[in-house]
Amino acid sequence: MIDWGTVWNALNSNLVGLIIATIIGVVLATVTQWLIQSRAQRQEKKQLALLLGYEIAQMAQMAIESVKRNGALLEDYKRRINAGERWFFNANDMDLFRTVYDKPTTNLSLLPSDLISTISDIYRRVEICNHIKRLMNNVVEKSGVNMSTLTIEPGNPLALREVDMAITQFIFYSESYYQNLTNLYGVCAKACEGLSKVAKIEKFLVPAVQMVSPKENNPSPPSGAAS
Numbered sequence: 001m002i003d004w005g006t007v008w009n010a011l012n013s014n015l016v017g018l019i020i021a022t023i024i025g026v027v028l029a030t031v032t033q034w035l036i037q038s039r040a041q042r043q044e045k046k047q048l049a050l051l052l053g054y055e056i057a058q059m060a061q062m063a064i065e066s067v068k069r070n071g072a073l074l075e076d077y078k079r080r081i082n083a084g085e086r087w088f089f090n091a092n093d094m095d096l097f098r099t100v101y102d103k104p105t106t107n108l109s110l111l112p113s114d115l116i117s118t119i120s121d122i123y124r125r126v127e128i129c130n131h132i133k134r135l136m137n138n139v140v141e142k143s144g145v146n147m148s149t150l151t152i153e154p155g156n157p158l159a160l161r162e163v164d165m166a167i168t169q170f171i172f173y174s175e176s177y178y179q180n181l182t183n184l185y186g187v188c189a190k191a192c193e194g195l196s197k198v199a200k201i202e203k204f205l206v207p208a209v210q211m212v213s214p215k216e217n218n219p220s221p222p223s224g225a226a227s
Contacts, residue, residue: 044110091177129177
């Protein structure tokens with residue numbers, strides 16, 4: 001005679017075991033997937049921090065070198081203009097980089113919120129600096145001064161007055177440009193400190209600020225300066 005109670009107990013025990021095994025399998029699969037995704041995300045975050053850190057450190061280098069090279073030159077330039085000279089100098093700076101920041105695959109949300117804010121501020125300043133530099137170049141191009149000989153181009157009776165106005169604009173844009181570069185350097189240094197922690201490296205190489213005085217970098221206009 002079949003003992004249905006025993007059969008039921010056996011089936012019930014096997015069913016419970018199957019349910020438990022299924023639950024454990026699902027949990028293990030979920031945990032494994034989470035660990036894989038978490039590891040991949042950590043690697044992606046570290047890689048992003050490295051790429052941004054190197055780009056931002058390079059921009060800090062470019063910014064401070066430009067300020068050291070041309071900032072002192074600008075002060076001496078203003079003294080010479082006040083003494084009656086009329087000429088321009090070229091700020092032959094490359095555009096500051098946005099390569100990593102502008103990549104479609106760059107995912108800033110991987111980084112801490114305070115670092116995201118700092119980095120966004122950096123690239124806002126980068127765009128401002130690049131724009132002001134373009135304004136400086138436009139002033140020189142439209143000034144009516146032949147930059148190869150530094151003489152006022154003939155044919156315009158208002159050329160001299162226009163050059164004076166252009167010089168005023170040029171000085172305004174130049175002061176704004178170098179001040180923005182100086183401010184950019186400070187924000188870059190702060191960001192590199194935070195990015196180095198995310199990237200788990202000692203630090204990104206950001207140059208120390210060591211400004212030169214105007215006497216160390218006096219420009220000499222070519223002969224034939226407009227006057």
